[in-house]
Amino acid sequence: MDLGDLISADGVIATLSANSKKQILQTLSAHAARLTDLPERDIFDTLLQRERLGSTGVGRGVAIPHGKLSGLAHIVGLFARLEQPVNFESVDGEPVDLVFLLLAPESAGADHLKALARISRLLREPASIDKLRTSKDGGALYALLTETAASHAA
Numbered sequence: 043m044d045l046g047d048l049i050s051a052d053g054v055i056a057t058l059s060a061n062s063k064k065q066i067l068q069t070l071s072a073h074a075a076r077l078t079d080l081p082e083r084d085i086f087d088t089l090l091q092r093e094r095l096g097s098t099g100v101g102r103g104v105a106i107p108h109g110k111l112s113g114l115a116h117i118v119g120l121f122a123r124l125e126q127p128v129n130f131e132s133v134d135g136e137p138v139d140l141v142f143l144l145l146a147p148e149s150a151g152a153d154h155l156k157a158l159a160r161i162s163r164l165l166r167e168p169a170s171i172d173k174l175r176t177s178k179d180g181g182a183l184y185a186l187l188t189e190t191a192a193s194h195a196a
Contacts, residue, residue, distance in 0.1 A: 045164065046188040048119035048144070048157055053077060054187070055122040056180040058141075063130050066122070067093070067107060070143045074120055078145065080113055085145065099132025103175075104165045108144040108158060117146045117157050121187060123174065140165065140174055 055073065060066040067089045075082035088109035092098065099105040120143040127137035142161050146154035164170050164187075177183045 044188075045119065045160060048117055048160075049121060049184070049187060050077070051181065051184045053118070053120040054180045054184045055120070056177075056183055057125050058122040059125045060128055062128060063093070063138075064090075066105075066124070066128060066130075066138075066141060070107070070120055070122060070141065074118065074143060074145060077120070078111075078114060078118055080111060084111060084113075085109075088145075089143075097131040097133065099130035099134075099138050100162065100165070101132055101134040101136065102166075102168075102171060103127060103132075103136055103139045104171065105130045105132065105138040105141045106144060106158065106161055106165070107141065108146070108154075110146050110148045110150060110154065112148050114145060114147040117144065117150060117153060119144050119157070119161070121183060123177075123183065140171065 068086055071082050071086035074085050088111055089107050092109045098107045122141045124139045127139040130138035144157055173186050177186055
C-alpha cells in the first residue's frame with residue numbers, strides 16, 4: 043500500500059498551530075471534513091472515541107490518530123506538522139509534532155490495518171522523521187511522504 047494512495051497534496055498541513063491534543067483533533071477533523079464531505083463532528087467524535095481506548099501517540103514525537111467512519115468511500119490520510127510540540131499522552135511521554143490522521147470506511151477491514159502499518163513503518167525511521175521536521179513547505183512534505191513511500195515499496 044502506497045501513501046500516495048492515501049494522501050493528496052490537499053491533505054498536508056505544513057504548519058498547524060495547536061495547544062492541545064483536542065485542538066489538534068478538532069483542526070484535523072475540520073480539514074478532513076472538507077476533503078471527505080463528511081460531518082466534522084462525526085470525524086471528531088470517531089477520533090475522540092479511539093483516543094479514549096489509548097493514545098495514538100506512538101512515540102518519537104509522532105501520533106497516528108485513526109478511525110473508521112460510515113459514509114466514507116475510501117481510506118483518506120492527512121499529515122500535519124505542528125508549529126510547537128504538544129502533549130499527546132504518547133507511549134514514551136514525549137510531546138508530538140508530527141501527526142498522520144487516517145480515516146477508513148467501516149468496511150475497510152484489512153486495508154485499514156495495512157495502511158496503519160505502512161504509516162507506522164515510515165514514521166518509525168529516524169531519517170524520515172528528520173526530513174519531515176525540516177522540510178520547507180506543504181509541497182515538500184507531500185513529495186517526501188509520497189517519494190519515501192514509493193522508495194519503500196521498491
